Amino acid sequence: MTRKKHLCPEISVVIPVYNEAENLLPLYERLTTSLDALNRPYEIVFTNDGSKDESLNILKGFYQERPTQVRIVDFHGNYGQHMAIIAAFEKSRGDVVITLDADLQNPPEEIFKLLEKIKEGYDYVGSYRAHRQDTFFRTYVSKLINWFRETTTNIHMKDQGCMLRAYSRHIINQIVKSNEKSVFIPALAYTLALNPTEVEVKHCSRSAGKSKYNLYSLVRLNFDLITGFSLVPLQMFTLFGMIVSALSGILVAYLLSRRIILGPEVEGVFTLFAILFFLVSVVIMGIGIVGEYVGRIFQSLNQRPRFVIKETIEEEINDKS
Numbered sequence: 001m002t003r004k005k006h007l008c009p010e011i012s013v014v015i016p017v018y019n020e021a022e023n024l025l026p027l028y029e030r031l032t033t034s035l036d037a038l039n040r041p042y043e044i045v046f047t048n049d050g051s052k053d054e055s056l057n058i059l060k061g062f063y064q065e066r067p068t069q070v071r072i073v074d075f076h077g078n079y080g081q082h083m084a085i086i087a088a089f090e091k092s093r094g095d096v097v098i099t100l101d102a103d104l105q106n107p108p109e110e111i112f113k114l115l116e117k118i119k120e121g122y123d124y125v126g127s128y129r130a131h132r133q134d135t136f137f138r139t140y141v142s143k144l145i146n147w148f149r150e151t152t153t154n155i156h157m158k159d160q161g162c163m164l165r166a167y168s169r170h171i172i173n174q175i176v177k178s179n180e181k182s183v184f185i186p187a188l189a190y191t192l193a194l195n196p197t198e199v200e201v202k203h204c205s206r207s208a209g210k211s212k213y214n215l216y217s218l219v220r221l222n223f224d225l226i227t228g229f230s231l232v233p234l235q236m237f238t239l240f241g242m243i244v245s246a247l248s249g250i251l252v253a254y255l256l257s258r259r260i261i262l263g264p265e266v267e268g269v270f271t272l273f274a275i276l277f278f279l280v281s282v283v284i285m286g287i288g289i290v291g292e293y294v295g296r297i298f299q300s301l302n303q304r305p306r307f308v309i310k311e312t313i314e315e316e317i318n319d320k321s
């Protein structure tokens with residue numbers, strides 16, 4: 001079974017697109033220039049993640065220009081960046097799959113660095129941003145979460161947020177099979193990698209438009225990262241509960257003996273209130289943490305599809321030729 005050369009790309013570049021109309025043309029031009037220069041067969045798989053602007057029409061224009069190299073997965077709604085990437089993974093056929101953001105924060109000219117590492121025998125090439133060009137708040141929070149992930153999970157990477165990454169085919173196949181509903185792709189891929197490495201890449205500020213993440217969606221994404229790969233939050237919570245109950249035991253014993261020896265006391269009521277409020281807030285937080293895990297179980301038990309594809313725009317693949 002031999003396929004036409006253009007039908008079996010060596011490299012697949014996967015790009016999630018959500019309202020990126022202003023960025024798509026410069027992205028496409030810079031990306032195709034960089035990929036053409038490699039002189040290896042490639043494809044670009046875009047997922048339109050329910051964009052409400054002109055993104056889909058612009059992507060269709062790219063397909064018309066290069067029907068053998070461009071493929072489009074058009075989602076029925078907005079399922080999020082990571083689901084968009086998974087859908088494109090499902091369609092991708094390259095031996096190496098590269099993920100890239102559509103907003104040109106990851107320069108396409110850096111792709112060759114990742115491919116060189118794959119050639120050296122690594123099956124997962126992550127990246128860290130040389131001089132991160134995001135708001136101070138984003139960069140700082142991200143550092144904190146990097147530290148927390150580093151200490152609570154077995155996933156070790158310098159910069160989890162940088163999406164310019166290369167994965168070899170066996171990792172992609174496993175991710176597609178995994179059927180997880182909320183997933184953080186670089187972390188899941190890391191757990192499946194046999195020989196991972198990282199390279200430094202340039203980072204630019206968004207070419208046009210605004211970040212698609214607000215504070216809430218960022219918090220949710222990072223919950224996926226931590227609760228998807230570690231039980232440490234639950235264990236920390238239990239541990240905290242044990243320490244607090246031991247301390248409370250000592251306090252009760254102290255107050256009781258004080259009452260017997262010195263008589264009842266009325267002072268310090270507000271201190272007790274403060275302690276109580278603190279403990280109640282910890283309990284609420286704990287219920288939230290348990291809820292996160294229960295939510296994940298719920299999601300994985302229900303049989304709903306992870307995403308719905310409206311249409312796939314691609315050239316027909318003829319395996320029998």
Ligand code: UDP
Pocket residue numbers: 015016017018019020049078079080081084100101102103105210211212213
């Ligand atoms: N994205 C997406 N669906 C979403 C949110 C984002 O496909 O619901 C895409 C977006 O178009 C971009 C990439 O994911 O290509 C990264 O998004 P963004 O640049 O907004 O994230 P940030 O760089 O702020 O983390």
Ligand code: MG
Pocket residue numbers: 101103105206211
């Ligand atoms: Mg961005």
